[in-house]
Amino acid sequence: EDIKLGISLGFTGPLESMAPAMQQGAEMAMREISESGLLLDGSTVTAVTGDSTCIDAAAATATVERLIASENVRGIIGGMCSGETIASLENVAKANGIVMISPSATSPALTDIEDDGLFFRTAPSDARQGEVMAEIVQERGINSVAVTYTNNDYGKGLADAFAASFGERGGSVTVNAAHDDGKADYSAEVAALAAAGGEALVVVGYVDQGGSGVVRAALDTGAFETFVFPDGMVGAALETNFGTEIDGSFGQNPAGEGEGRDTFLSMAEEAGFDGSGAFSGEAYDAAALMLLAMAKAGSSDPAVYKDHVMDVANGPGEEILPGQLARALEIINEGGDVDYQGATAVELVGPGESAGTFREIQFTDGKIEVVGYR
Amino acid sequence: MDILNGLVVFLNFVFIPAAAYGAQLALGALGVTLIYGILRFSNFAHGDTMAFGTAIVILLTWGLQALGISIQPLPTALLALVPAIALTALLVLATDRLVYRFYRRQKAAPIILVMASVGVMFVMNGLTRLLIGVNEQRFDDGARFIIDVRTFREMTGLTEGLALRSTQGLTVILAFITMIALFWFLNRTRSGKAMRAYSDNEDLALLSGIDPERVVRLTWIIAAGLMVMAGTLYGLDKAFRPFNYFQILLPIFAAAIVGGLGNPMGAIAGGFLVAFSEVAVTYPWVRVVGYVAPWYDPGPGNLMQLLGTEYKFAVSFVILIVVLLFRPTGLFRGKSV
Amino acid sequence: MSDQDAVFGNRGNRDWSVVNTNGRGSIDGTRRSGPVGEGRAGDPFLIGEAMTGGYGSGPDILHDCTIAVEQGQIAVIVGPNGAGKSTAMKAIFGMLHLRQGSVRLNGQDITALNPQDRVKAGMGFVPQVNNIFPSMTVEENLEMGAYIRRDDFKATMEQVYELFPAVAAKRRQAAGELSGGQRQQVAVGRALMTQPKVLMLDEPTAGVSPIVMDELFDRIIAIARGGLPVLMVEQNARQAMMIADKAYVLVQGANAHTGTGKELMQNDEVRRTFLGG
Amino acid sequence: MIRVEDLHRHFGGFRAVDGASLTIETGSITGLIGPNGAGKSTLFNVIAGVLPPTSGRVFMDGEDITGLPPHELFHKGLLRTFQLAHEFSSMTVRENLMMVPGAQSGETIWKTWFQRGRIEREEAELRRKADEVLDFLTIRHLTHEKAGNLSGGQKKLLELGRTMMVDAKIVFLDEVGAGVNRTLLMTIADAIIRLNRERGYTFCVIEHDMDFIGKLCDPVIVMAEGKVLAQGSARDIMQNEAVIEAYLGTGLKNKDMVG
Amino acid sequence: MATNRQAATAHSRWRAPIFFAILAVLFVLEGTVRNSMFSGSWNTSLAILNMGLISAITALGVNMQWGYAGLFNVGVVGFLAMGALAPVLISLPPVEGAWEAGIPRLALALLVGLGTLAMARLAWGRTRSGILTLAVLIGGFLAYRWLFDPAVTAIEANNPARQGNIGGLGLPVLLSWVVGGVFAAAAAWAIGKVALGLRSDYLAIATLGIGEIIVAVLRNEEWLARGVMNITSIPRPVAYEIELQRNLDFVEAASRWGFGAAEASGIWVKLSYMSLFLVVLLVIILLAELALKSPWGRMMRAIRDNETAAEAMGKDVTRRHLQVFILGSAVIGVAGAMMVTLDGLLAPTSYNPLRYTFLIWVMVIVGGSGNNWGAVLGSVTIWFLWIKAEVWGPALIAAMTSPMADGPIKAHLLDSSPHMRFIAMGAVLLLVLRFAPRGLLPEK
Numbered sequence A: 001e002d003i004k005l006g007i008s009l010g011f012t013g014p015l016e017s018m019a020p021a022m023q024q025g026a027e028m029a030m031r032e033i034s035e036s037g038l039l040l041d042g043s044t045v046t047a048v049t050g051d052s053t054c055i056d057a058a059a060a061t062a063t064v065e066r067l068i069a070s071e072n073v074r075g076i077i078g079g080m081c082s083g084e085t086i087a088s089l090e091n092v093a094k095a096n097g098i099v100m101i102s103p104s105a106t107s108p109a110l111t112d113i114e115d116d117g118l119f120f121r122t123a124p125s126d127a128r129q130g131e132v133m134a135e136i137v138q139e140r141g142i143n144s145v146a147v148t149y150t151n152n153d154y155g156k157g158l159a160d161a162f163a164a165s166f167g168e169r170g171g172s173v174t175v176n177a178a179h180d181d182g183k184a185d186y187s188a189e190v191a192a193l194a195a196a197g198g199e200a201l202v203v204v205g206y207v208d209q210g211g212s213g214v215v216r217a218a219l220d221t222g223a224f225e226t227f228v229f230p231d232g233m234v235g236a237a238l239e240t241n242f243g244t245e246i247d248g249s250f251g252q253n254p255a256g257e258g259e260g261r262d263t264f265l266s267m268a269e270e271a272g273f274d275g276s277g278a279f280s281g282e283a284y285d286a287a288a289l290m291l292l293a294m295a296k297a298g299s300s301d302p303a304v305y306k307d308h309v310m311d312v313a314n315g316p317g318e319e320i321l322p323g324q325l326a327r328a329l330e331i332i333n334e335g336g337d338v339d340y341q342g343a344t345a346v347e348l349v350g351p352g353e354s355a356g357t358f359r360e361i362q363f364t365d366g367k368i369e370v371v372g373y374r
Numbered sequence B: 001m002d003i004l005n006g007l008v009v010f011l012n013f014v015f016i017p018a019a020a021y022g023a024q025l026a027l028g029a030l031g032v033t034l035i036y037g038i039l040r041f042s043n044f045a046h047g048d049t050m051a052f053g054t055a056i057v058i059l060l061t062w063g064l065q066a067l068g069i070s071i072q073p074l075p076t077a078l079l080a081l082v083p084a085i086a087l088t089a090l091l092v093l094a095t096d097r098l099v100y101r102f103y104r105r106q107k108a109a110p111i112i113l114v115m116a117s118v119g120v121m122f123v124m125n126g127l128t129r130l131l132i133g134v135n136e137q138r139f140d141d142g143a144r145f146i147i148d149v150r151t152f153r154e155m156t157g158l159t160e161g162l163a164l165r166s167t168q169g170l171t172v173i174l175a176f177i178t179m180i181a182l183f184w185f186l187n188r189t190r191s192g193k194a195m196r197a198y199s200d201n202e203d204l205a206l207l208s209g210i211d212p213e214r215v216v217r218l219t220w221i222i223a224a225g226l227m228v229m230a231g232t233l234y235g236l237d238k239a240f241r242p243f244n245y246f247q248i249l250l251p252i253f254a255a256a257i258v259g260g261l262g263n264p265m266g267a268i269a270g271g272f273l274v275a276f277s278e279v280a281v282t283y284p285w286v287r288v289v290g291y292v293a294p295w296y297d298p299g300p301g302n303l304m305q306l307l308g309t310e311y312k313f314a315v316s317f318v319i320l321i322v323v324l325l326f327r328p329t330g331l332f333r334g335k336s337v
Numbered sequence C: 001m002s003d004q005d006a007v008f009g010n011r012g013n014r015d016w017s018v019v020n021t022n023g024r025g026s027i028d029g030t031r032r033s034g035p036v037g038e039g040r041a042g043d044p045f046l047i048g049e050a051m052t053g054g055y056g057s058g059p060d061i062l063h064d065c066t067i068a069v070e071q072g073q074i075a076v077i078v079g080p081n082g083a084g085k086s087t088a089m090k091a092i093f094g095m096l097h098l099r100q101g102s103v104r105l106n107g108q109d110i111t112a113l114n115p116q117d118r119v120k121a122g123m124g125f126v127p128q129v130n131n132i133f134p135s136m137t138v139e140e141n142l143e144m145g146a147y148i149r150r151d152d153f154k155a156t157m158e159q160v161y162e163l164f165p166a167v168a169a170k171r172r173q174a175a176g177e178l179s180g181g182q183r184q185q186v187a188v189g190r191a192l193m194t195q196p197k198v199l200m201l202d203e204p205t206a207g208v209s210p211i212v213m214d215e216l217f218d219r220i221i222a223i224a225r226g227g228l229p230v231l232m233v234e235q236n237a238r239q240a241m242m243i244a245d246k247a248y249v250l251v252q253g254a255n256a257h258t259g260t261g262k263e264l265m266q267n268d269e270v271r272r273t274f275l276g277g
Numbered sequence D: 001m002i003r004v005e006d007l008h009r010h011f012g013g014f015r016a017v018d019g020a021s022l023t024i025e026t027g028s029i030t031g032l033i034g035p036n037g038a039g040k041s042t043l044f045n046v047i048a049g050v051l052p053p054t055s056g057r058v059f060m061d062g063e064d065i066t067g068l069p070p071h072e073l074f075h076k077g078l079l080r081t082f083q084l085a086h087e088f089s090s091m092t093v094r095e096n097l098m099m100v101p102g103a104q105s106g107e108t109i110w111k112t113w114f115q116r117g118r119i120e121r122e123e124a125e126l127r128r129k130a131d132e133v134l135d136f137l138t139i140r141h142l143t144h145e146k147a148g149n150l151s152g153g154q155k156k157l158l159e160l161g162r163t164m165m166v167d168a169k170i171v172f173l174d175e176v177g178a179g180v181n182r183t184l185l186m187t188i189a190d191a192i193i194r195l196n197r198e199r200g201y202t203f204c205v206i207e208h209d210m211d212f213i214g215k216l217c218d219p220v221i222v223m224a225e226g227k228v229l230a231q232g233s234a235r236d237i238m239q240n241e242a243v244i245e246a247y248l249g250t251g252l253k254n255k256d257m258v259g
Numbered sequence E: 001m002a003t004n005r006q007a008a009t010a011h012s013r014w015r016a017p018i019f020f021a022i023l024a025v026l027f028v029l030e031g032t033v034r035n036s037m038f039s040g041s042w043n044t045s046l047a048i049l050n051m052g053l054i055s056a057i058t059a060l061g062v063n064m065q066w067g068y069a070g071l072f073n074v075g076v077v078g079f080l081a082m083g084a085l086a087p088v089l090i091s092l093p094p095v096e097g098a099w100e101a102g103i104p105r106l107a108l109a110l111l112v113g114l115g116t117l118a119m120a121r122l123a124w125g126r127t128r129s130g131i132l133t134l135a136v137l138i139g140g141f142l143a144y145r146w147l148f149d150p151a152v153t154a155i156e157a158n159n160p161a162r163q164g165n166i167g168g169l170g171l172p173v174l175l176s177w178v179v180g181g182v183f184a185a186a187a188a189w190a191i192g193k194v195a196l197g198l199r200s201d202y203l204a205i206a207t208l209g210i211g212e213i214i215v216a217v218l219r220n221e222e223w224l225a226r227g228v229m230n231i232t233s234i235p236r237p238v239a240y241e242i243e244l245q246r247n248l249d250f251v252e253a254a255s256r257w258g259f260g261a262a263e264a265s266g267i268w269v270k271l272s273y274m275s276l277f278l279v280v281l282l283v284i285i286l287l288a289e290l291a292l293k294s295p296w297g298r299m300m301r302a303i304r305d306n307e308t309a310a311e312a313m314g315k316d317v318t319r320r321h322l323q324v325f326i327l328g329s330a331v332i333g334v335a336g337a338m339m340v341t342l343d344g345l346l347a348p349t350s351y352n353p354l355r356y357t358f359l360i361w362v363m364v365i366v367g368g369s370g371n372n373w374g375a376v377l378g379s380v381t382i383w384f385l386w387i388k389a390e391v392w393g394p395a396l397i398a399a400m401t402s403p404m405a406d407g408p409i410k411a412h413l414l415d416s417s418p419h420m421r422f423i424a425m426g427a428v429l430l431l432v433l434r435f436a437p438r439g440l441l442p443e444k
């Protein structure tokens, strides 16, 4: 059998710079399994990609619809951004009974969504990121911040999680205001943020989009000097856009550490892409998990293998790192148990999402510097 | 001191941005109004042509930069402006030749020209994206500030800072020069008067020996100049992304109509009116009030903002309706009655 | 209006926020002129001879119609509504395509010229309607009349003001604010500013009160006696006939009667059917 | 029938109608003349509801109709024609007439869905009436012609015909004669007289052609500078010194130069 | 059913049938032939057709306003969005806790808001006193904000990650199509009252602005429909694919026709939608044609022809304009509701004027303004092209660039081939305007 898997990521749109590394991560896992010849009596795996645009929910559903209806895929790696993921899950994947594993959708809303057991993610919920961010901000001795978020599921979810957690710790959020992506001018938004004041500005936005615009306007008018960046902003684009202007700003994004990650990075280098790109490892893990679950279920029918994802992701069983997928298939084919670890130390909790580790970063001399993991 | 601080906050967050924005709108509205007055239709392709012209400016700027040519501290884009205007003028003249002239010749109802301009809008929209893509481009390479926050604070010792970006200064100055030149041209020169005559009465202009095609060509060239100028200044000051140029079409039309369509004076007044009210209505006045009237406590969380920033552009529309209710022909009497 | 108006009917054309119907023209300004030919011996100053043609691709309006005017004379065209009087004027001015016949001015065949070039060749025309620039001042209106002139036209302007003192008083006022009769004077004044060699007027007195009409006729006589040939269409036929050196009655685009004004006034049939008894 | 009391209509500072008071008697054909810019058309437009007055009142049969919109005045029996013919050019001559009557059930949109039969009957009646009018105006042969293709005079006849589709009480005619051939104008005058005699319409007519006024109108009202200058029979008016000076004039001065 | 008499008399009797037949062939090709041009999947073919039918209904609405009355509505996107709200508020299940959180207070606030406007109007009408009116307005506004703000805060705080909105009534989704029409009609009434009453006709610019404002409200008022966070799982009026796939009878029947269960279920669902849409479309056309071919239609033509004269002939032009404007908008609203139902999704960010206003205009003009069947033909054709341009555009560019040497320019052109879509649409519009200025099926 030739098993087709759909990859639905935002190849255009506000995070287009992140998407290619994610796609290659996922395809690497598929190749690895395909070449082993051990999946379901020597089935091969082919990737079919679709553009989810990240922000346009209607376009994303249409893409996933096409992947399922015309391409007949057996599962979807995606979506990329939370809003789009929710839409395609509820309208297409559920209606057709297809499994989706997202590498990067982080909205808390996805935690308790009714998914008929079809949805998993290898990224942690922003409920957790909000806590981590609040912790980091507070540890740096900042007690009052203004928050601006990109006006969508991700932005609002994370901003709210942060505000709640920050408030519990005794910090104060002077204003929690949305900005829309895709505008030319954010001086009005920044004027409002400046009027409210605060020691730092938390920018829950997208780096290729409004997020950078807000930072630019805030720097120009002298409204803020220190910024806090969560995952949507931590990208190389920040360095090129602002350089030393934002020295002293800091942030965090989900990223595992340890052996699995190192292996993945070197594998990626061999394959010719940058494995340290945000959510690339998560994408590798998502594809691997889906295929291992098929092996475990002995079927590529989503209705069957969906119940086996948690089995392969968590213990008991032998720990599997990147590059060991053939080994995992052997174990499974022999009827054994595996505990997939992958590039990001996968441990699925609750209804199938990553527990999550985060790395803390900081800007020094115009460069992103990793200062630790939590 | 406090009053001064209040004034600085006001200047920094309200006056300067609004003045720059107003100048950009005014230039755009001048173009719209010119085409409306003389060619008799609202050009829906205006925004996208602005984007196209700006894209050319950007490409030329990159070229110049690659050659190492610059006019520091002014942005290189200014150098690129002249050839870009020429190229854009060629493009709009070609468009006129291919599209509009046919209908003019047929004496088709103006609404057909509007429809055709929608078609041109689509094409221009695609062309711009073909040329430069959909992404944001920054091409401002001159000195960033005439005065920045830190210097200002050090100079004056005030707590509040004031930033005046060079692009903002440039926008206002260039816009004013352009407007004065245009007025002089329309009211004093033979060609300008011929344009006004054609606008008033096409046939009679012809019977007076005015070559209508020359007037049309002149109009497109001037309009192209205004478009590229407005688009470049907007892009320098904010950021260039093709879609944004479609979006400012609404405030530009609003400005032109509020001022009185077909009336250049009105376009300018309209541009500034729209810009200042947009900014003022969505600005949280709490800081200014805090300085000017320290005894007044609006209460925590009250930013004294009339309308959320997300409704910023709704303001231009509301102003439009209100003005039209009281002055049905716009602030200055347009051609519309 | 042209037949293309039928395309969108009148849909949307009243929406002032997108279209501006003020001052729209009906002449194709893109047409190029053809060559100028030789005139014929014994021609009157201006003659449209054996003209046949119509609007666009529509049916012929004019059928073998001839109109002429001599130096220093007044020629008047009368006829029922829709006879083609205005059409004949437009044909002489090159505003419609002639399928047969020719127009000759001052010893030259100008049939192929476009209207702009006929203006340059020395023809002045005051259309039946829309004959001023309403938002420009009276003075600017006159300046526009002198558009093709490269010399100093101040003197001519003074002459016009002398001729029409009522207009002179309002030289800084927008012409659109004038009364009907004054507009008409501005319109004629504008045509004079070109320093034309021949003046063509289409119903200069329509809708004008009797006293202004007399005034206008007086001026026209004065102009003609000054040596400028005048060709005009009139519905106030009896007054017009009185001052006409030559009169044409057009019916369905063809010459029905031709003669001096007095002759036609004495023709019973003409009086009854065209001059209102 | 119509009484206008101290009517003012100003444009900016300019007083186009400046305290005009006049009456139009039932059953009369009243002429309204005056120099260009006297305010005649403006007065018409105010009465017909196209322009609101600055001050003053208009009464129709004792009822105050000041500022009512044209379509309401229509339903009260006040009709007007336009200086430039306003035909519905893309519709046939008959359709031009049939659209006039007011209370057609077929003009209510839901009735067109549920009351087809009734609409059919009404239409048949309207068709009959329209044909009668066309006969009266002697343009029956043009029934199916597009109104836009009519000649200027025929359009004016059509304008008149529309007023006959309903029982008008008063009809305002704004310069029916301007640009119309004099012979045709006399035909129109005959039609007006017939309507006045046979159907009892009241007319108010603006015109610059004194032959027409003299033939048609009994009381003639002269306006100048926004006010009523004189009123009386056509004969009296034409001999009135003030009217001659302001309006009629004394004829060509350069008689000697006429060829 | 009413036939296409108008177009038939305008050109050849066969013009309309031929165009529709060509269109049908295109859809069949799309459904059966698999190559670089067509996908060969009935699912795609039907999906395009369904969206095309909805566009056709939208175009019918625009056509009423433009074709019958000459009203230039450039705010189509706003009315679609108004209609889109209906399925959310009508057929979504109620949100737990929202009622307690503040729906009553919110309702009261909205009532106070409307009351204020009414009072202000009354005050102005009765007294002509600007100060009093202003006082009423300001007082009302303060009261409104006092009621409104806490209610909204409370509702939005109610389970914000998943809900945070007022929820729906849980009624059948088909009902919401009607309600969608009513919503759009209400908006049209308010807009028309103001814009059509302005002294000159400023409808175009007014609707352009209002359209944007409606979408902005939808994006930003989270209590209403979760704003940009989208509403998903709107109930369907037809079966779900997964249910069909589990239904053994269905699977068996499908295999008898030679279809896989998955494919067959998709086709079945789309066919069900198609029949619903067709019913709506035909009913609207029937009603429109009946009205158009009666004195009402004659009156509308007269008004379009010459407003001043129509007014003088006793027709209340403003009111008739308002009527058509409302009717047309209602039809657009119905289409908006249908679209959301088909998508199962309300995503306010996707309501962009290029796609929903100007593309619809292209459809109307290409089809032939004033002709209902023209609107249908134009819509389905343009929609088909719009979708296929995504595939054909790159193919075209690839063909054009194939002789070029590899290099950055070629790569750039290939990259930007998606933008061919806009160019293609513009070109189609310009060509049709030039060579068939009255559209493919002109009005009589």
Ligand SMILES: Nc1ncnc2c1ncn2[C@@H]1O[C@H](COP(=O)(O)OP(=O)(O)OP(=O)(O)O)[C@@H](O)[C@H]1O
Binding pocket: C001, C002, C055, C058, C061, C079, C080, C081, C082, C083, C084, C085, C086, C087, C088, D149, D150, D151, D152, D179, D181
């Ligand atoms: N632009 C046009 N296109 C087509 N036909 C026209 C046009 N202008 C006039 N006609 C037609 O040409 C014929 C002659 O019109 P013309 O204006 O010359 O008449 P006229 O003698 O000047 O009448 P009037 O005394 O009413 O001014 C009429 O039948 C008219 O319908």
Ligand SMILES: Nc1ncnc2c1ncn2[C@@H]1O[C@H](COP(=O)(O)OP(=O)(O)OP(=O)(O)O)[C@@H](O)[C@H]1O
Binding pocket: C177, C178, C179, C180, C207, D011, D014, D015, D016, D034, D035, D036, D037, D038, D039, D040, D041, D042, D043
């Ligand atoms: N919209 C307007 N704005 C300014 N002035 C106006 C306007 N309409 C009319 N007027 C002025 O009001 C005066 C009266 O105009 P009106 O049209 O009533 O004259 P009239 O008596 O009908 O003249 P005519 O015999 O030439 O038709 C004129 O002087 C005119 O300039």
Ligand SMILES: CC(C)C[C@H](N)C(=O)O
Binding pocket: A015, A018, A080, A081, A082, A083, A104, A105, A106, A107, A154, A231, A232, A279
């Ligand atoms: C790629 C990520 C930045 C996406 C983001 N976490 C979201 O859920 O929208």
Ligand SMILES: [Mg+2]
Binding pocket: C085, C086, C087, C128
């Ligand atoms: Mg004429």
Ligand SMILES: [Mg+2]
Binding pocket: D040, D041, D042
């Ligand atoms: Mg008048």
